[in-house]
Amino acid sequence: MSHPASIVVAYSADRYGEAALEHAAGLARKDGARLVVVNATLGSSLVDARFAHDADIAALRDRLVADGLEVVVRHDVVNDVADAVIAAADQEQATLIVVGIRHRTPVGKLLLGSVAQRIILEAQCPVLAVKPAG
């Protein structure tokens, strides 16, 4: 293959993001694909728990590289998280996007838009939704 396949994973610093990352890393290893980790934030609140700390991102990258994977990390402040993931998938010509999904209450759905839902609906490539175990 002239161009290695790319897998984009929408990573958030919680167990949903971890589940997506682990699954994506497993697939990338099997297919010999590049792994593109996207961890983005709107930057509109002072603290965003799902935006990983710089040190954690570095550790994550080291771990994946040590695992023998080709890894690209996009760790940015963006205007829209879902758009950022989709844009990353388009630019990297991804064959798959992996997202972690969570169960949400009706009120939660009403108040806040879902990043995972928008990625699933708007992406140009297949999207794999992953749930954490348990």
Place this chain on the structure above:
Amino acid sequence: MDLLLDGFQTALTPENLLFAALGVLLGTAVGVLPGIGPAMTLALLLPVTYSVGADSAIIMFAGIYYGGMYGGSTTSILLNTPGESSSVITAIEGNKMAKAGRAAQALATAAIGSFVAGSIATVLLWIVTPQVADIVVTLGSPSYFALMMLALFAVTAVLGASKLRGFIALFLGLAIGLVGTSTGQARLTFGEPLLADGIDIVVVAVALFAIGEALWVAAHLRRKPLEIIPVGQPWMSKEDWGRSWKPWLRGTAFGFPFGALPAGGAELPTFLSYATEKRLTKHPEEFGKGAIEGVAGPEAANNASAAGTLVPLLALGLPTTATAAIMLVALQGYGFQTGPTLMDDHPDLVWGLLASLFVANALLLVLNLPMAPLWARLLRIPRPYLYAGILFFASLGAYSVNFQAFDLALLLVLGILGFFMRRFGIPVLPLIIGVILGPKLEEQLTTALKISQGDVSTLWSEPVAVVVYAVMALLLVAMAVAGLRRPAEPPAPSPQDEKELIER
């Protein structure tokens, strides 16, 4: 003593207890959020004073004032972003402690130290305030004029980094204070009848604190999120107690007198406390890496100085911090004659306030130790929601002053002024104090000159006035000498300054 017990009676009624609890909760919440301080909160709440009794409102305001101090230390420690200038020193060691996994101990020593310092300072306040008021009440207009000049001078020139910026702010404030026809002739009204009554201080305060800040945040909305350090329940080991109690007491000793001077402010005492603890510590190797003394001392100094600023406020009617300035506005809004006679004319109110400080302090300790993780969660609120709410209440507040749309236009103009003041690093405090004290200064000057039938020498005819002018002269000389000593200071703002400008 009877007065104090009466005060507790006022403060401990269920209604006022509720207002005190509301005040400390609100105060802590706004203290935790950088950019939103107790001064802005009080400004936004000023319209509330129209419908609530004077004692309840003042008690709530005192709770917000104390609560803001507590909240600020939480942000300093967990985020390394001081909510207020007075918590800057706390951030130095506090954040290092948190990074070393001792956030819980840092928060505990800050909270307990604040409680200890606040309690001691409140007791000192009970003793000192009536005596100062008794002395001041015998002073004539010339002395009072001199004291106000000192307060304006000190707030402008002694506090804050840049004298020039301070004086720009002061004169802007004095100019805004001139607007109106209070002297019988129209000044700076530009022929606009709606300006004849002057610009309401509520509009000025809300515009500068709330609108200016909201515009500033809107201009810097997207920022990389800060890396917060997760924290559990604050607690301290026996060793931490042993290392903390002396710094608490020394911090109180620094904080209260500095706060009580007309040149108040918490920056100087917190810094002095930090320097002292660094020198006296038995663990010098820990300083710079997270020494508990470096949190305990400055936090105590910070709270003691906050209590101290109430001495000039209640005994002289002189505010020296932005929050105290807004409290003074609230008192004036109720029609009280602020100044040395306040304690005699309204003992129930003043002693109710003094007693409620003690209550607020105890409430804060009870609330804050268990709730620290919850407060940290506040930082996750998306700012657009937060500031939309602030803008709404700001507009509502400004409009409800006179129910005139003109005030909203003023609000916007002054808000834009506030934005540019932040942009160019001009402090807000001298402006707001200038607006409040300017007219009073003029009033004292006219009274003095009327009594002396126009003889200017009356201004230095009283011993107190002479002493005050001498102090001002000394300060000037000290500043000049300090300026000459380090003439080669780099004029361009360092990256540190730039950061400060952004994060205020």
